[in-house]
Amino acid sequence: MLYKKALLCTLLISSVTASDPTSYGWNIPNTPLNIGGYIDATYESKREDEFMFNDIALLFSAHKNHFDLLGEVEISDLTLDGKSNGSRDIEIILERLQVSYALENEQILTVGRFNSSVGYWNQAPINILQDTTTKPNIVKNIFPKATTGVMYQKGIGDEDSLTLALQYNRDIGSHDESIVVDRHMAIAYYGVSSDELSWRLSAGSYREFRGDNSRYLGVGTQYDSDEFALQGEFFIQKHDHGLSIPYSGYLQSVWHFTDKHDSVLRLERYKDEFLDVSEIIFLLGYVYRPWERFALKGEYIYHSKLPLNRFVYSFSVMF
Amino acid sequence: MLRTLLLILLLGRLLISEEIIVIGDKNFPKETLTIQEIRAVFLDKKRFFIGEKKVLVMNYKFHHPLRNCFEKNILKKSQRSLERYWAKAYYQGKQPPKIIKSIPMLLGYIENVHPSIGYSDVNATFGKEIKILYKGECL
Numbered sequence: 405m406l407y408k409k410a411l412l413c414t415l416l417i418s419s420v421t422a423s424d425p426t427s428y429g430w431n432i433p434n435t436p437l438n439i440g441g442y443i444d445a446t447y448e449s450k451r452e453d454e455f456m457f458n459d460i461a462l463l464f465s466a467h468k469n470h471f472d473l474l475g476e477v478e479i480s481d482l483t484l485d486g487k488s489n490g491s492r493d494i495e496i497i498l499e500r501l502q503v504s505y506a507l508e509n510e511q512i513l514t515v516g517r518f519n520s521s522v523g524y525w526n527q528a529p530i531n532i533l534q535d536t537t538t539k540p541n542i543v544k545n546i547f548p549k550a551t552t553g554v555m556y557q558k559g560i561g562d563e564d565s566l567t568l569a570l571q572y573n574r575d576i577g578s579h580d581e582s583i584v585v586d587r588h589m590a591i592a593y594y595g596v597s598s599d600e601l602s603w604r605l606s607a608g609s610y611r612e613f614r615g616d617n618s619r620y621l622g623v624g625t626q627y628d629s630d631e632f633a634l635q636g637e638f639f640i641q642k643h644d645h646g647l648s649i650p651y652s653g654y655l656q657s658v659w660h661f662t663d664k665h666d667s668v669l670r671l672e673r674y675k676d677e678f679l680d681v682s683e684i685i686f687l688l689g690y691v692y693r694p695w696e697r698f699a700l701k702g703e704y705i706y707h708s709k710l711p712l713n714r715f716v717y718s719f720s721v722m723f
Numbered sequence: 724m725l726r727t728l729l730l731i732l733l734l735g736r737l738l739i740s741e742e743i744i745v746i747g748d749k750n751f752p753k754e755t756l757t758i759q760e761i762r763a764v765f766l767d768k769k770r771f772f773i774g775e776k777k778v779l780v781m782n783y784k785f786h787h788p789l790r791n792c793f794e795k796n797i798l799k800k801s802q803r804s805l806e807r808y809w810a811k812a813y814y815q816g817k818q819p820p821k822i823i824k825s826i827p828m829l830l831g832y833i834e835n836v837h838p839s840i841g842y843s844d845v846n847a848t849f850g851k852e853i854k855i856l857y858k859g860e861c862l
Contacts, residue, residue: 424785425802426809426819438818465816469775474816504816506770528811559769562759599799630801663803696806722810 425696428722429463436466442722444531450714457482458718459530461499470507474518476500498577500550510559517552517577521567521592522606523637524624532720535633535666536689537701540654541674546639547620548610549582550575551590563596574613587611600629604637617644633658647677654685666691668703683709697722742845743792745857748837756856762798764840766808767817773838781829781841782820789826792861793842 429440444459461478476499481489488494502516519526525543528534543549553571560566571588590608597603604624611617622639638653652674659667668689675682689703698721706713745761747753752773756764763769764780771778783790794800800808809819823829826847833839833853840856848855 424819424822425806426785427822428810428813440813463814465818467777467818469777470770470772472816502816506772509770509772512770528814530814533811533814562763563768630804660803696803696810722813 428697429465436468437464438466439464440723442530442532442720444718444720446537446716446718448714448716453483455484461530470505472504472506474500474502474504501576512557514555514557515553517550517575518555518569520548520551520588520590520608521555521557521569522547522590522608522620523622523639524604524626524635525637530720530722531701531718532697532699532722535656535658535668535691535701536670536687536703537716537718538687538703538705540637540652540656540670540672541676541685542622542637542639542652542654544582545676546622546641546649546652547583547590547606547608548585548588550577551585551588552576553588565594567592567594569608571610583610584613585610586613587617600627602626602628618642618648631660633660643678649677650675652676656687658691664693666693681709683707741861743789743796743842743859743861744845744848744855745797745840745842745859746833746848746853747840747856748833749852749854750837751840751854751856752838753856754854758797758799758857761857765798765820767812767819776838779832779836779839780820781823781832781839783829784822784824789842789844796859796862797842797857 429438431438439462441462442459443457443461445455445457447455459478459480460482461476464475466473478497478499479488479494480497482494486492498517500517500519502514502518504512504514506512519529521527523542525534525540526549529539529543529549531537551569551571552573552575553569555567555569557565557567569588569590571585574586575584588608588610590606592604592606595603602625606622607620609617609619618641620639620641622637624635624637627634634655634657636653636655638651639649640651641649654670654672656668656670661667668687668691670687672685685708686706687703689701692700700719702715702717704715745756764771764778765782794802794805798805823832823841826843829841829843830848830851830853833841834851
């Protein structure tokens with residue numbers, strides 16, 4: 405009960421004290437350290453634990469001349485009876501721990517564990533930063549969400565960038581819902597056509613921990629204006645031993661019909677030879693954001709084949 | 724008489740100036756910045772180093788009239804768009820510019836911190852040792 409009260413207090417304090425809506429976290433005096441975090445909770449009536457804190461996370465960062473530090477640790481899937489991932493032993497999961505060095509204004513070298521620079525969704529994979537609670541199929545099944553290794557990023561022109569990532573070691577983080585690998589090579593290009601329109605091209609190969617090799621290729625595009633947003637991604641994955649994901653893609657539209665209210669429509673289509681499933685997923689959702697750092701969401705997801713039709717509700721906050 | 728009238732008109736123009744200027748410290752290595760460069764700096768899209776030092780980027784408090792002008796006419800982003808942008812940027816480890824309470828405070832930083840960049844009303848910078856990097860209008 406004590407932690408529930410602490411969480412509620414955190415929510416209220418963060419909502420009230422955030423006088424600048426673009427500012428997050430708290431700077432620790434006399435240090436370059438900034439600390440913040442996010443909380444994400446969901447309700448699904450068809451789930452065994454109907455209410456769950458999906459993520460309670462701490463974000464910390466520091467900047468000093470050419471060096472940047474960024475870390476993210478979390479407790480995930482915490483139920484109201486105090487269990488995390490089905491166990492009373494609360495595990496703190498390392499999501500990210502990365503140190504970046506700016507070689508110059510246009511080049512950055514990063515080492516550590518970082519989100520793979522692949523696709524759009526994976527650049528902001530937490531609830532508060534997305535327009536839906538549930539994630540598209542590509543997020544968990546096509547490429548590793550995280551890479552433990554080295555990443556090189558080169559700025560091209562005004563806003564374009566090319567990113568290369570390499571992993572040749574075990575993942576330093578704990579498991580998550582994504583693919584866990586000990587080898588990963590990825591190349592990604594991010595292009596900006598205008599203030600509202602951008603695109604991404606990604607390709608890579610990986611080896612699952614003591615497993616087999618796979619390769620993937622994907623494209624994505626995003627149109628984002630004050631009234632309307634449209635985002636689409638399409639990936640293919642080939643596995644060395646024959647079975648593959650011949651295609652997986654989604655198209656998501658968001659209508660910002662007022663400053664605080666959004667409606668969401670997402671259509672997905674995928675074929676997974678591992679699961680022997682080919683289906684369409686349809687999502688209709690609503691988002692209420694009284695402040696950008698706080699979101700209440702409700703959505704209905706329809707699966708044409710798998711028995712996963714359901715309503716999902718969530719609240720999330722970043723501070 | 725004519726000279727007096729012209730002087731009054733000039734002063735009047737200065738007093739009701741709708742110009743906004745992006746300014747740097749007097750030793751700022753560039754003489755001018757393009758809008759794309761200004762946006763890259765103020766949105767932390769690119770690192771901006773001069774030698775080994777990162778440029779101190781400054782902004783005013785939320786709802787300051789100059790900040791509203793700057794975001795609308797220089798950054799060309801709505802308030803909502805900026806809030807969405809900084810939420811994602813924070814997750815990626817970026818920080819918004821340092822918040823300054825007033826124009827005199829900003830000018831104090833500009834005069835004493837090298838390198839530094841901010842923006843101001845053109846009238847407030849009269850007599851100050853600064854470098855004007857860009858001129859725009861509040862529409």
